[in-house]
Amino acid sequence: MTEQNELERLTQRNAAKRKLINNLFIFFCGFCTLIAIIPLGSILFEVVKNGYPAISWEFLTARPGAIGSAEGGIGPAIQGTLIIIALTTLLGVPFGVVSGIYLAEFGDSKFAKTVRIVNDMLTEFPSIVIGIFAYYIVTIVLIGSFSAFGGAFALAIIMLPVVARTTEESLRLVPNGLRESAAALGIRKWRYTWSVVISAARRGMVNGIMLSVARITGETAPLIMTILGSQWFFSSFFGPIDALPLRIWRLSLLPYEYARIQGWGAALVLITIVLTLNIIVKYVTRSKVRT
């Protein structure tokens, strides 16, 4: 009788210990999630708090004043970012989409496997190295000057694999029955891929493109050696041009109080664009899942 009591006591003690460890584990995992959210909260808070006072119509539209004077704004940077995004999209999306179509529709070969691996590698590649590459190809060889094209070329290389992957994923979600019924009607593959498969997968593809735009909008490193930055509004595709992330960096290097305020203001504009794109994509994909 006493032996059994002893045993029961031991088991209970053991159970209590296991329970404690388990609770500690659950607490640890929750704590980790909390820890990761704090920096995001702090960044958003500081960007809004410090950036908001800088925002005015003049700040958003005027060109920068002389260095050291607190006048002017980030007009050329906003304009430049929009121009570069447009150029990059024109350059990167066709390559990305068609690569994605190839991978989804003819993607069982060894070649396609290699393309997938190289795309994955390109996605994770140090963007500054891509900047060096674009510098040599566009700034030195093709155009001979810092230019919007150089920046767009570099950013398109970053965009391409992202678009290729999301396109492939969305096309793979299209049921094979659709392809087969189109083929059974005697429609050629290129024709039904275009008008049946792609139109069924359009939403996912557009989402992927928007995500890739969000990603390149904040990209800074490759712009240093390709567009250089500028104090002036856009005048030519073949001369230096400004961009928001680059302007933020340059402002952060200046030892003036006004530069700090303008830097935060520019950061607020940039983060608003990037987060808005992300939230739209999230909202659209969610409502798709629901219906």
Next chain:
Amino acid sequence: MNADKIFKQFSSVMAFSAIGIMILIVFVLVTQSAPVWQEFGLDFAFGSDWNPVEGRESYGVRPYIYGTLITSFLALLLAVPISIGIAIFLSELAPPIIREPLSFIVELLAAVPSVIYGLWGLFIFRFYIRDYIEEPVINSLGDTIPIFSGIPFGLDLFTAGIILAVMIIPTISSVAREVIYAVPATQKEAAYALGATRWEMMRTSVFNYAKSGLFGACVLGLGRAVGETMAVTMVIGNTIGAQALPESLFQPGQSMASIIANEFNEADPGSLHPSALIGVGLILFFFALIIQLFSLYLRERSLKVGEVLD
């Protein structure tokens, strides 16, 4: 049938563009950095002098290689336990209602542009690090442990490592989540059926099963950290040459990516300086390539193990 052939040919040519770009990148990096290799040979990779002044030119990348490796591994050390904790919390523990919003918030961490991390690090975070971590640590341990010695400044290897950790958390945790999802439910149920607690289930079923996949996720995070440029450039302190040889964590340094970002526009095209910076890019490329191939191998292996066990 002809049009379909053209369609296939055309799309395969477009798909080849990624491979073509990769080959061209290697070609450009090798040919454009050739002058500096010819001049200094392997001393370029292992030396620690850095002097772009005409007539006294001398280039060595070793301090920057150390800078990159130290900040990246510090980031990994901090980010791995936190990311795996997040992955487990979001895939197994969190109540379903908060799961979706929480994972979106963690994903947003990856969406914040790197230059904004840099701005935040430079003007905000730096002072917290300086006052609440560096000062007490240096005062209490600085005399006995050399890597904790120095002057509290806030713009140094340590701050760069912590910011990198924040930046790679979403990468590691999202891949780790996928890996944990891929563990068959029967594995987990078997552990629960034997009376395991959640922790015991994780330890016996999930960790054992997903080991190499989780390791692959961490290596992927390492790859991110190694290539990250702007945020590091803004907080690492930017010393050059032998001064950047790290002796302490609380010492301004320089990484491979940040030296390129800092000096590329100032390099005189007539000197060896641009070639040296492109050479740094080649070494960085080499590191990134090895890390990525390793990560790919680990994740592939983890998936294959999964198929066999299924």
